[in-house]
Amino acid sequence: MGIIWESIKHFYAYMAVIPVIPFLLIYFGYGAIIQDRKKAFRLAMDVTTALLIGCVAVLLDSLFHNSFGLYGILLFMLIGGGLLGNAQFRKRGSVNVKRIFRAVWRLGFFTMSMLYLLLMFIAIGQSIFSI
Incomplete structure (x- = not known):
């Protein structure tokens, strides 16, 4: 059971490093099968959101030297859901x-995409200029 779990973790980590690749694979692959680009785009967004949440959480943890990244993201998503639920009610x-x-979840895709780009540039800048 440990080998399977480790394999799943490594697969997730490889896919989350560059989330554009799984997005494009799902978008073009699923779009070619069902011939509905709109549905393929939504599925690609949904799958990529899970990858982006993990990647952004790790970037937040490593840049700010804490372990609150995933919990902070989930907290903001829960608050957003509460606000939307209140407005709908x-x-x-x-x-x-x-x-x-x-x-x-879909708003999370756009938010995590922007955070991913911003945090990735910051992390790259830190690694280049920290001598």
Whole structure:
């Protein structure tokens, strides 16, 4: 069981290092199979979000020398879900949890993408200029 778990962890780590590659593989591969680019784009976003969350969490941990990265990301996603749920409840009188989860997850894709780029440039800059 330990070998399987280690293999899964290594596979995730390799895919999360450069999340553009899995995004493009899923987008073009799934898009070629189902012939629906919009659905393929959404699936690629959803899978890549999980990779970006892990990568951004590791970048936050290494840049700021703490271990709060993943918890901070999850905290912001939960707060965002709470705010969206509150807004939906006030507007419609009920809460559609699936819709809120999807909205938070997709907003997380864009947020994590921007954080990934920003933190990666900072990490590269630190490694180049720290002598």
